[in-house]
Amino acid sequence: MTKLSLGTHPFLLGFEELERLVERTAKSGNEGYPPYNIEQTSQTSYRITLAVAGFGEGDLAITVEDNQLVIRGRQSDDSEGRVFLHRGIAARQFQRSFVLAEGVDVGEAIMENGLLHVDLSREVPESVVQTINIRKG
DSSP: OOOOOGGGOTTOTTOHHHHHHHHHHHHOOOOSOSOEEEEEEETTEEEEEEEOTTOOGGGEEEEEETTEEEEEEEOOOOOTTOOOSOOOSOOOEEEEEEEOOTTEEEEEEEEETTEEEEEEEEOOOOOOOOOOOOOOO
16 A cells, blocks of 8 residues: 655645645754744734743844744843853753744734744635636537
8 A cells, every 4th residue: 555645645736835844844843942832813813922031122033934934032141251150041042933824924023021922814815716618629
């Protein structure tokens, strides 16, 4: 018995890009930092919330690259001249990527109490019915 992949299934024509997207997402291996939530705020909108305590607005960058929302954080090391007896809060950097479906737009980003909220909205496409004429051969 032959195993069919998503892109080669006979009922899913033209979905090869979706298979590549799933593979790319599976390989992205985000290590779990920073922790995040994804919530559906309405039928056509979502909110991604990242816990970015210690980061300021200037330490964060949000871009959309090839249908991927990429959030990067880089803290500046301000420890010069300071003596730490214990250092449990390390300056660290991160990159978190989210694959966006076609028609999903990134709205505004809000920083609040150490949480970064990124709002997304999805356009609802109009239903299109097309009639194909049959010609005699």
